[in-house]
Amino acid sequence: MLPTTSRGRAPSSSTSRANSSTFPQYLRRIIKWQQMDIEYTFWQMLNLCTSPKVVYQHTKYHKQTKNQWARDDPAFIVICSLLLVVAALAYCAAYDHSAGHAVFVVISILFFHFLISGAGLATFCWFLTNAYLREEAPNSHVVEQRVEWLYAFDVHCNSFFPMFVMLYVIHYFLSPLLVAHGFMPALLSNLLFMVAASYYHYLNFLGYDVLPFLERTTFFLYPIGVVIVLSPIYSVNRNEIPNLIGRNQASGLQDQHHSTVPFFHKTERQNTPIQLL
Known part of the structure; x- marks a missing residue:
């Protein structure tokens, strides 16, 4: 259980100045594509799905050098955002024919599903770790360390990418199977x-x-x-517990006219599985 009181000393002024100067520089680099390490970013994305511990081993090296x-x-946030836009447009092409609604879907996916919710989760974890999970310094000569907010957001982005692959990419290609009615499609979804x-949560x-x-x-x-x-309780009682852990992705497209992840609406009801474009 977590303690009920926060521990540790207040961050030093040098640490605060370093954190405040890093974030504006980080934002400026978003529009400078030539300064991004694209190859290393794709390496991280691949290993987050296969060997995530290797990625965080490199985090230790980054602390030593930077x-x-x-x-x-x-680069990770930029590429992940672009992939989300592509996935959202792919779903719109398969399920919807309205250009206006496609724009709404892209904005919802990019900002609410990824950036805003990610910032909220990162802020919660940042506060939790700094207030309750830091080790007590053995003596006053030890340099105090704190979790950086930007690192907490990095952790969210790292954790989000494999979930994106499963719930946006794999789910998309399994849609002809998952949109069918019955217990098995709901269970698989x-x-x-x-x-x-x-x-x-593991990442x-x-x-x-x-x-x-x-x-x-x-x-x-x-x-x-x-x-x-x-999850198994919801699979059996998905009509009685509609919002407990996430609405059934596939049946939501037909029965509920929406789903939680991804967030899409159909313009008309279909009785046969869709044909992917």
Whole structure:
């Protein structure tokens, strides 16, 4: 259980100045494509799906060379945003014919599903780790370390990408199967959601467990148990528990006229599986 009081000293003024100067520089680099390391970003994305511990091992090297845990290269966020736009347009092409609604879907996916919700989750984890999970300094001569907000957002982005692959890409190609009525399509759809959500929280745990000044980081694994317990219950009672852990992706496109991830609406009801474009 987490303690009920925060611990640790206030951050030093030098640390605060370093964090305040890093963020504006990070934002300026977003529009400078030539300064981004695209190859390394794709390497990270691949390994987050296959060997995530390797990615966070490189985080330690980054701390040694750059003196900060967070990435100073915004390429990951930029590429992930572009992939989200492509995925949203692909769903619109398959399920919807309205250009205006396509714009709405792209904005909803990019800003609300990724950036705004990610900033909220990062802020929560940033506050939680700094207030309750930092180790007590053994003496006054030890340099105090704190979780950077930008690093917390990096952890969210790292955790989000494999979930994006499962719930946006794999789900898209399985749509002809998952839109069918019946228990099995609902079970498969919710199983996909369960795996994606569990993997998200596992990567979230890895991101904070790699920081040597944090303790009790297994707290970030607790949501996995909740997802595993509730997912089969929802598969059986998805009509009685419509919003417990996430609405059935495929049947939502036909029966509910919407789904939670991704967020799309159909313009008309269909009785046969869609043909992917």
